[in-house]
Structure formats: structure tokens, C-alpha cells
Amino acid sequence: xxxxxxxxxxxxxxxxxxxxxxxxxxxxxxxxxxxxxxxxxxxxxxxxxxxxxxxxxxxxxxxxxxxxxxxxxxxxxxxxxxxxxxxxxxxxxxxxxxxxxxxxxxxxxxxxxxxxxxxxxxxxxxxxxxxxxxxxxxxxxxxxxxxxxxxxxxxxxxxxxxxxxxxxxxxxxxxxxxxxxxxxxxxxxxxxxxxxxxxxxxxxxxxxxxxxxxxxxxxxxxxxxxxxxxxxxxxxxxxxxxxxxxxxxxxxxxxxxxxxxxxxxxxxxxxxxxxxxxxxxxxxxxxxxxxxxxxxxxxxxxxxxxxxxxxxxxxxxxxxxxxxxxxxxxxxxxxxxxxxxxxxxxxxxxxxxxxxxxxxxxxxxxxxxxxxx
Numbered sequence: 001x002x003x004x005x006x007x008x009x010x011x012x013x014x015x016x017x018x019x020x021x022x023x024x025x026x027x028x029x030x031x032x033x034x035x036x037x038x039x040x041x042x043x044x045x046x047x048x049x050x051x052x053x054x055x056x057x058x059x060x061x062x063x064x065x066x067x068x069x070x071x072x073x074x075x076x077x078x079x080x081x082x083x084x085x086x087x088x089x090x091x092x093x094x095x096x097x098x099x100x101x102x103x104x105x106x107x108x109x110x111x112x113x114x115x116x117x118x119x120x121x122x123x124x125x126x127x128x129x130x131x132x133x134x135x136x137x138x139x140x141x142x143x144x145x146x147x148x149x150x151x152x153x154x155x156x157x158x159x160x161x162x163x164x165x166x167x168x169x170x171x172x173x174x175x176x177x178x179x180x181x182x183x184x185x186x187x188x189x190x191x192x193x194x195x196x197x198x199x200x201x202x203x204x205x206x207x208x209x210x211x212x213x214x215x216x217x218x219x220x221x222x223x224x225x226x227x228x229x230x231x232x233x234x235x236x237x238x239x240x241x242x243x244x245x246x247x248x249x250x251x252x253x254x255x256x257x258x259x260x261x262x263x264x265x266x267x268x269x270x271x272x273x274x275x276x277x278x279x280x281x282x283x284x285x286x287x288x289x290x291x292x293x294x295x296x297x298x299x300x301x302x303x304x305x306x307x308x309x310x311x312x313x314x315x316x317x318x319x320x321x322x323x324x325x326x327x328x329x330x331x332x333x334x335x336x337x338x339x340x341x342x343x344x345x346x347x348x349x350x351x352x353x354x355x356x357x358x359x360x361x362x363x364x365x366x367x368x369x370x371x372x373x
Contacts, residue, residue: 066143177204179317197267210234280306
């Protein structure tokens with residue numbers, strides 16, 4: 001593959017569309033895995049990078065939800081082999097640093113610097129443009145390309161009968177939402193749950209709560225079409241709200257006057273955070289999943305966080321990709337996990353900018369770029 005051109009969607013300028021252009025690869029390093037990418041999901045995090053909110057250096061190939069087949073491996077790779085079907089994870093944790101030893105692999109000291117610098121292991125880049133200049137790797141994946149190089153720990157094998165376009169979704173939206181319910185909040189059998197915001201992450205929280213055996217699962221959104229979809233994912237109740245309207249009283253009425261055991265803020269709206277706190281009972285938990293301006297101050301009524309309420313923040317659902325991806329893939333193949341219902345649009349790589357406009361408007365839950373099909 002070294003020196004052979006392939007197509008990729010490159011961000012060359014913040015605020016500009018992605019450029020579809022040929023790239024080549026530098027030789028693989030010992031722990032590298034080369035993946036022939038078959039499908040990549042379009043996530044709001046990629047859109048943030050395009051607008052400059054993520055702060056990733058350019059030029060860079062975006063995309064972090066990806067699934068494909070291992071094409072080649074570096075000399076030291078032991079856990080995957082050519083021909084295996086894999087899903088990429090952005091957290092190729094080392095397993096040895098302070099944070100990995102303290103069960104916080106999302107803060108891995110080996111991963112975070114590479115994410116910030118758009119590099120792979122050793123702080124180096126493997127992608128080259130037509131002029132021979134280096135191009136960066138987004139979140140150690142860069143799935144908006146026909147080929148991607150990732151660290152060995154970022155390539156997670158899944159069953160061979162797992163479709164690529166559904167498999168790629170496991171890498172971010174599914175593991176974030178389902179994991180938030182199962183791993184972070186630890187929703188229990190019969191627990192009451194409220195999910196504020198029914199985009200891709202919120203819908204996956206809903207089905208995570210269903211998988212956990214929750215009782216009342218209340219989906220909250222401003223759009224009726226998203227609430228209709230939430231029912232298909234397992235919501236037992238839906239609430240259509242207008243801007244500025246509080247849902248706390250309605251949630252308490254459904255939960256015996258106490259409030260929900262668990263609330264999840266998945267809208268990324270400052271006001272909905274207070275709503276989420278207000279919806280919980282004393283001793284309940286609030287898990288923040290949505291994102292907003294990192295410099296924005298957040299205010300909460302102090303009285304609303306009294307009563308031993310727990311406020312948690314999760315960026316990837318407490319993911320353990322090596323365990324979770326195969327388990328979620330099997331749950332899909334067994335009919336227990338909804339993935340088909342997440343995809344509204346499949347596009348070719350050259351149509352990626354048009355698809356991102358749909359993402360920005362909120363007209364799709366997930367659009368997926370399909371390659372090599």
C-alpha cells in the first residue's frame with residue numbers, strides 16, 4: 001500500500017468544506033494496523049472539528065466512527081491479523097499509565113497527546129498528500145478515507161457477519177449512549193430513567209436503559225419525529241417540550257412524585273442540564289453527555305443538587321472497546337440492539353459535505369459514508 005494513492009476527505013481550512021483528494025501512506029510502524037475502510041459514520045464531533053471548536057491542527061483527515069477489514073499489520077502486532085473485520089476505537093489505551101491503572105482509560109496519557117496533535121504513536125503521522133506533505137490523523141482513526149492506519153489497540157475484531165455500515169456506529173454514538181446507561185450510571189432492573197435529547201446519543205441511552213431492564217424510560221425532545229423514534233428504541237413515555245418549558249413536574253408525576261432514578265442530558269443545551277437535575281429524585285444520578293462551548297459557564301440552582309444527587313460526566317460511556325464492541329455486535333446480530341434504525345442516509349465519500357449539512361440541521365440521526373462496496 002505504501003505509495004499507492006487512495007481517496008480521503010481532508011480538512012485543510014477551518015470553516016471550509018472537506019477536500020476529497022488522493023493521499024498515500026508512509027511505511028507502517030511496528031504497532032500500526034492498516035485498515036481498508038468500508039464504512040464511516042458522520043458524527044457531530046467531526047462537525048465540531050470542521051468549525052474549529054475541537055482545535056485539531058490542519059490538514060487532517062476527519063472521521064472517528066469506522067469499520068473495515070485489516071489489510072496489513074506492523075511487525076509487532078499480535079492481536080489482529082489481515083482479513084479480520086474490525087471496528088475502530090478512538091481510545092487505544094496503553095493499559096499501563098496512571099489513568100489506565102485507575103480505571104480511566106479515556107484519559108490515557110499515551111492517547112490524549114496524540115489526539116491533540118493529530119498524530120499516531122511516537123508523535124508521528126503516516127499520511128502524505130500529493131505534494132508529500134504530512135496530513136494528520138483525527139482521534140487516532142481518520143475514517144473518512146478508503147484506508148486508515150490506527151494503533152493496534154484501536155482495531156477491535158467483530159464477527160464476520162456484522163455489516164460494516166452498522167458496525168461503524170459502535171465506535172462512538174452507540175458505545176457513548178448504551179455505555180452511559182450500563183457502565184456509567186449503572187441503570188438497574190426496574191429503575192426509572194429520563195433522557196433529555198433524542199439525537200444519536202440519546203436514542204442509544206434509551207436502548208441502553210431498555211437492555212438494563214429499566215422500568216419507566218422517559219424520552220424528552222422538542223421534535224415529535226425524534227420522540228417517535230425513541231419509542232422504537234424502548235422509551236415507555238415521551239414528552240414533547242417547547243423551549244423554556246420545564247419537564248420536572250411531568251416526570252415526577254410519572255415516578256410517584258419522587259423523580260427519576262437516573263437522568264441523562266444528551267441535548268448539549270445549557271438549559272436542559274438544569275431540567276435534567278430537576279427531574280431526578282434525591283439520591284439519583286445525572287449523567288451529562290451533551291457538549292457545548294467548553295468556555296461556557298454552567299449555572300445550577302444549589303438546592304437542586306442537594307439531597308445526595310450525583311452529577312457525572314461521560315464522554316464515551318465508560319467504554320471498554322475490546323469487550324464492548326464484540327458484545328454489542330452480537331447483541332445486534334441477536335436482534336437485541338437497534339442499529340438499522342439509527343441510519344437515515346448512506347452516501348459516497350464525494351457526497352460527504354452534503355451529508356454534513358443534514359447533520360448540522362438535525363435532519364438525520366446518522367449518515368454513513370460507504371466505501372469499497
